[in-house]
Amino acid sequence: MATLLEQVEVDTELGGGGGGPPPPGAGPPARGGGPPPACNPWALAARRLWRNRIAMAALLLFLVIVVMCLAAPLYADHVAHVNPFVPNLNGHTVVNGKVVPVMQRGGGILKLGETPIGPTWDPSHYFLGADSTGRDVAALLLYAGQSSLLIGIGSAVLCSLAATVIALIAGFFGGVTDSVASRIMDVIWAFPVILLAICIGTELLTHSNGFQFGPLHVDASSLWLPTLIIGFIYIPYVYRPVRGQVLSVVNKEFVEAATAQGAGNTRLIFSEILPNVVSTVIVLLPLIVATTILTESALSFLGVGVQPPNVSWGTLINDGTDLVYTRPWVTIAPGLMILLTVLSLNVLGDGVRDALDPRAKLRVEG
Amino acid sequence: MLTFIIRRMLWTVLVMFVITVLVFIIFFKTPGVDPARALAGRSPNPQTLAEIRAQLGLGRPFPIEYGIMMKKIFISRDLVSYSNQGVRVVQEVFAATPATLSLVFGATVLWVVLAIAVGIAAALLRGTVFDPLIMVVALIGVSAPVFWVGQIVNMLSQSALHDTFLFSWVPPLGYTPFLQSPELWFKGLVLPWITLSILYIGFYGRVLRANLLEVQNEDYVRTARAKGISERRVWLRHTLRTSMITFVSLFGLDFAVLVAGGALLTEVVFGIHGVGYLTWQALQNLDLPTIMATTIYGAFFIVLINALVDVAYAWLDPRIRPT
Numbered sequence: 001m002a003t004l005l006e007q008v009e010v011d012t013e014l015g016g017g018g019g020g021p022p023p024p025g026a027g028p029p030a031r032g033g034g035p036p037p038a039c040n041p042w043a044l045a046a047r048r049l050w051r052n053r054i055a056m057a058a059l060l061l062f063l064v065i066v067v068m069c070l071a072a073p074l075y076a077d078h079v080a081h082v083n084p085f086v087p088n089l090n091g092h093t094v095v096n097g098k099v100v101p102v103m104q105r106g107g108g109i110l111k112l113g114e115t116p117i118g119p120t121w122d123p124s125h126y127f128l129g130a131d132s133t134g135r136d137v138a139a140l141l142l143y144a145g146q147s148s149l150l151i152g153i154g155s156a157v158l159c160s161l162a163a164t165v166i167a168l169i170a171g172f173f174g175g176v177t178d179s180v181a182s183r184i185m186d187v188i189w190a191f192p193v194i195l196l197a198i199c200i201g202t203e204l205l206t207h208s209n210g211f212q213f214g215p216l217h218v219d220a221s222s223l224w225l226p227t228l229i230i231g232f233i234y235i236p237y238v239y240r241p242v243r244g245q246v247l248s249v250v251n252k253e254f255v256e257a258a259t260a261q262g263a264g265n266t267r268l269i270f271s272e273i274l275p276n277v278v279s280t281v282i283v284l285l286p287l288i289v290a291t292t293i294l295t296e297s298a299l300s301f302l303g304v305g306v307q308p309p310n311v312s313w314g315t316l317i318n319d320g321t322d323l324v325y326t327r328p329w330v331t332i333a334p335g336l337m338i339l340l341t342v343l344s345l346n347v348l349g350d351g352v353r354d355a356l357d358p359r360a361k362l363r364v365e366g
Numbered sequence: 367m368l369t370f371i372i373r374r375m376l377w378t379v380l381v382m383f384v385i386t387v388l389v390f391i392i393f394f395k396t397p398g399v400d401p402a403r404a405l406a407g408r409s410p411n412p413q414t415l416a417e418i419r420a421q422l423g424l425g426r427p428f429p430i431e432y433g434i435m436m437k438k439i440f441i442s443r444d445l446v447s448y449s450n451q452g453v454r455v456v457q458e459v460f461a462a463t464p465a466t467l468s469l470v471f472g473a474t475v476l477w478v479v480l481a482i483a484v485g486i487a488a489a490l491l492r493g494t495v496f497d498p499l500i501m502v503v504a505l506i507g508v509s510a511p512v513f514w515v516g517q518i519v520n521m522l523s524q525s526a527l528h529d530t531f532l533f534s535w536v537p538p539l540g541y542t543p544f545l546q547s548p549e550l551w552f553k554g555l556v557l558p559w560i561t562l563s564i565l566y567i568g569f570y571g572r573v574l575r576a577n578l579l580e581v582q583n584e585d586y587v588r589t590a591r592a593k594g595i596s597e598r599r600v601w602l603r604h605t606l607r608t609s610m611i612t613f614v615s616l617f618g619l620d621f622a623v624l625v626a627g628g629a630l631l632t633e634v635v636f637g638i639h640g641v642g643y644l645t646w647q648a649l650q651n652l653d654l655p656t657i658m659a660t661t662i663y664g665a666f667f668i669v670l671i672n673a674l675v676d677v678a679y680a681w682l683d684p685r686i687r688p689t
Contacts, residue, residue, distance in 0.1 A: 187384050190669050192623045194630055195645070195661045199392050202649055202657060290509070297511050298631055302646060317514055324517055325525040335514030342509035 048355040055351020058344040065341050069145030076139040079124055084143060085309060088134035093117065093125045102126070102134045119329050128329050131319055140311055141333055147312040148338070151223055151305075152293035155231035159288060160281050162231070163238035168269050168277070171246030182243070189236040193295065200229050201304030221307040226299065230292050237291075238284055245280045249273050279356050286349035290342045297338050313338050371677055378673040385665045390432050393658055394424075439662060445655050455659040459641060465541045466640030469562065469633065470624045472555055477563035477570065478617070484567060485574025485609075486601065492579065501575070507568030516561045516635030523557055539637035558636045562629060566620065570613060577609035584608075615679055622671035626664030 049055060076084055091102045095117070103114045116130035127138035170181035188196075204225055249255065250273060258272050299305030300314025308315075313334040320331035394401040402418045403410060419425060423434045438445040445455045488500040523533040535553055542550040581587060582605065590600050620628075630642030637643075641660055648656035 187381055187388070190381055190385060190672065191388075191661075191665050192626050192628050192668060195627055195664055198645065198649060199389065199657065199661055202652065202654070203392055294509075294511055298513060301511075301513050301631070302634070302649060304649065314511075317511075317517065321517065324521050328518075328521050328526075331514070331517050331521070335511060335518070338514065339506070339510045343506060346505050346509055 045355045049351055052351045052355065055348050055355075058347035058351065061340065062344040062348065065145065065337065065344070066149060069142050069149055072139065072142035072146055075142055076136075080127070080136055080139050081124070082136045082139055084136050084139035085311075086135070088130070088136075091134055093120075095120050095122070095125065102130050115326050116323070116330075118327055128333050129327055131316075131327075131330050132323060137316075137330055137333060140316060141313075141337065144311040144313050144316050144334060145337060147223060147306050147310050148293055148296060148300075148314070149341070151227050151230065151296045151312070152289050154223075154227045155234070155292045155296070156285060156289040158227065158231035159234045159292070160238050160285060163235045164242055164274075164277070164281055166235070167239050167242040167246050168273060171243050171250055172265070172269050172273060174250075178243075181239075185236040185239050188233065191233070193233050194298065196233050197229055197295065197299055198302065198304050200232075201226075201299060204229075221310060223306065223310060226296055226305045230295055230299070234288060234292065234295075238281070238288060241284065242277055242280050245277045246273060249276045283349070283353045283356055286345045286352060290345040290349065293338065293342055293345075297334075367681070370680055374673050374676055378669055381669050382666055385669070386436060386662060387432065389658055389661055389665075390435060393654055394431065394435075395428075435658075439659060445659060455655050456663075458644060458656065459659050459663055462639060462641045462644045464543065465638050466625060466627075466629060466633065466642060468541070468544065468551070468555060469558055469629055469638055469640060470621070472559040473562040473566075473624075473629075474621060476559050477566040480563065480567045481570035481574060481613075482606075484571035485578060486606070488571065488575040489578040490601070501572065504568035504571045507564045508572070510564070512561065512565050513631040513635050515564060516558070516632055519557050519561050520635065541638040541640070555638075558632055558638060561636075562624075562632045570616070573616065574609055574613055577612055578605055581605050581608050611679075615675055618671055618675035618678075619668075622668040622675075625671075626667045627660055 076082055082088070089103055092099050093102055094100075100117065102117050104117060116132060116134060117126055119129045120126050123138075126136050128141065129137050131137055131140070166181055166185075170178040255268060255272050258268055263272070296305055296312065297314035297317070300312045301318045303318065306312040306315055316334040317331055320327075320334070323330050402415045402422075402424055422438075423431055435445075439456060484500060484504060488497050488504075491497045491500070520539065523536045524539070527533050528536065536557065537550055537554050540554060542554055544551045578601075587600060587604055590604050595604075625641075627642045627645055629640065630645055632638070633640045633642040634646045641664070645657060645660045647653070648660070
């Protein structure tokens with residue numbers, strides 16, 4: 001099956017070794033076309049990413065989702081004319097030209113009790129139907145997306161910043177600093193993510209008046225709490241690969257040369273080591289955002305993440321549990337949004353990794 | 367080798383100690399939260415609060431409080447859940463373990479077999495249209511929230527398609543102990559097994575495929591082919607064995623996390639009363655003693671399995687021993 005010719009092709013093909021589909025644009029290197037126009041490695045990587053059409057499509061999908069969620073107030077006010085945060089048990093809406101109540105008597109399989117209206121597929125009247133308190137699911141979906149994306153991206157950024165700083169310090173100074181930092185990370189890593197988040201979340205739930213950190217008052221339902229919790233628990237996840245990269249860079253000759261030139265520690269860390277470590281973080285970032293979005297949805301589903309009156313995709317899925325047999329779209333829609341967002345981020349992450357170093361042995365562990 | 371094992375075990379004990387301290391701090395020392403009130407659950411009456419304070423020695427110095435709590439969890443095992451009629455927490459955790467183990471073991475067997483199949487298939491079919499196709503399907507598996515997949519599966523199997531031949535055999539949600547009825551035990555667990563493994567098949571399939579393709583460039587594989595060894599043997603005996611190292615180490619970690627309560631979401635969605643379900647119920651009732659117990663036992667299990675995996679890894683690969 002693998003002839004010698006194929007073996008040679010495998011060796012020289014740029015996309016070899018990575019996980020996921022090889023980028024269609026990065027075929028065998030062009031021969032005899034002159035030097036590539038951009039010599040800056042970042043520009044080269046950007047061009048490789050740009051040529052990777054699947055990754056670009058994924059990026060587009062992600063941006064479309066972000067824009068849609070940011071436009072939530074526009075949709076709620078101007079298209080659907082609802083306030084999705086207010087229960088609407090006695091409201092009415094228009095379906096096929098007829099005025100019908102939002103909560104219908106005798107709906108569902110058993111024909112008992114009240115069932116909210118199902119999807120009308122009409123963007124201005126309960127596009128995806130109503131939930132158990134009569135609220136418009138489609139409008140809620142977009143607002144929930146704001147929370148989910150904000151927490152996901154925010155916690156990923158905070159986590160990456162913290163982990164990079166700690167890894168730089170630990171890797172650069174080595175010795176005791178490194179040992180202590182790595183051991184602390186190991187302990188945090190030993191906790192199953194869900195359990196740790198549940199512990200901290202529960203503890204914060206029992207305190208419903210909010211917290212006082214010196215002059216700052218943080219409301220118990222603030223989005224900062226899930227962001228900080230999720231950001232905190234994933235620090236070891238980013239710390240390990242970054243520290244590995246720092247350790248491999250710290251002993252290189254250019255660092256020694258900079259020291260010989262009289263560079264102090266700050267300049268060494270930020271001007272010599274950091275630029276070489278940044279690519280590791282950039283590769284990890286889409287994957288971390290994907291993971292944080294999934295974690296946030298799981299925590300919100302369990303009730304320890306986003307608290308009312310805020311909504312997120314996870315809380316919507318939780319709300320839909322009672323209606324899953326009669327009005328499945330209340331559950332299907334938020335899950336589908338999570339799936340599409342995380343999928344696009346994963347594909348983009350693969351593309352970024354292939355662009356930054358097609359032969360990279362970078363692997364996200366765990 | 368022996369020094370490595372001893373050092374690893376000592377480190378494990380230290381980590382376990384730090385974990386108990388950490389959990390204790392989270393539940394007892396969060397600023398502004400009165401631990402007695404938090405432990406008592408919802409709307410406690412003053413007698414309960416006083417009783418808790420006396421039993422747990424709250425208000426005494428930190429090490430004594432810590433010591434009393436640890437004794438109640440590990441030695442006398444009589445930590446009770448104040449919001450759940452004084453049920454003994456540790457015994458509850460042990461009683462819930464068989465359900466979790468059934469779920470996790472079954473899912474594990476399923477995902478290991480399928481992940482290996484998927485990884486090998488994708489690597490072998492590289493260059494054809496099937497490789498990206500398989501990878502995309504795997505990616506979808508990784509990207510779907512597991513509790514959502516469970517809800518959809520429930521919706522289809524319990525309600526929408528329940529009367530068709532596809533799902534008419536599905537029993538109502540819940541767990542039947544094996545000794546009570548093996549048939550129901552199995553039928554009730556098939557769909558949870560599949561749901562739980564989808565995520566891991568996707569992830570491990572991709573990891574394995576990446577490893578297999580990376581190993582293809584190694585010299586010993588080239589030598590094997592040059593020697594004239596059949597393709598099948600090259601793949602199964604030489605390539606697969608090396609690729610399994612990463613697979614096994616990741617697997618150990620994930621398995622430990624699942625048993626320790628990581629399967630919580632699946633258990634909740636399918637109504638299986640395992641350790642994860644217990645934790646979730648405790649969450650609903652703000653029943654802190656149960657959450658503490660499940661967390662500590664769960665974390666312990668993980669640390670132990672981590673240590674065992676490290677030792678096994680060191681035994682398999684002599685290069686990494688001096689750690």
